[in-house]
Amino acid sequence: MLESADTLALKALGWLAGQDDLLAIFMGATGASGQDLRARADDPEFLASVLDFxxxxxxxxxxxxxxxxxxxxxxxxxxxxxxxxADPHWT
Structure with a gap:
C-alpha cells in the first residue's frame, strides 16, 4: 500500500530534522525556524517545500x-x- 504524499513528506521532515548539517542548510535557505518546523508540520505547502529542498x-x-x-x-x-x-517547471 502506498503512503499518502503528506505522510511521506512528514517522514521526510522528520528525517531532515535528524540531519543536523542538512537541516541548517534547509533552515538557512528557507528562513524557517525550529518553531516553524513544529507549527507547520501539518501544512501541505510547507511539506511541499521540504520535498522541493x-x-x-x-x-x-x-x-x-x-x-x-x-x-x-x-x-x-x-x-x-x-x-x-503539478505546476510546470520552467528551469
Missing amino acids: LLMDDAWVLAFCQAHGLPGEALMRARAALPGG
Whole structure:
C-alpha cells in the first residue's frame, strides 16, 4: 500500500530534522525556524517545500529513500501530489 504524499513528506521532515548539517542548510535557505518546523508540520505547502529542498540533490533523495526502504522516485511522486506539484517547471 502506498503512503499518502503528506505522510511521506512528514517522514521526510522528520528525517531532515535528524540531519543536523542538512537541516541548517534547509533552515538557512528557507528562513524557517525550529518553531516553524513544529507549527507547520501539518501544512501541505510547507511539506511541499521540504520535498522541493530534498529534491535539489540526488544524494539527499537517495539517503532518505534508503533510510526508509523506498524507491528513489518516491519523493518525486509525493511532491507531484502536494500543492504546486503539478505546476510546470520552467528551469
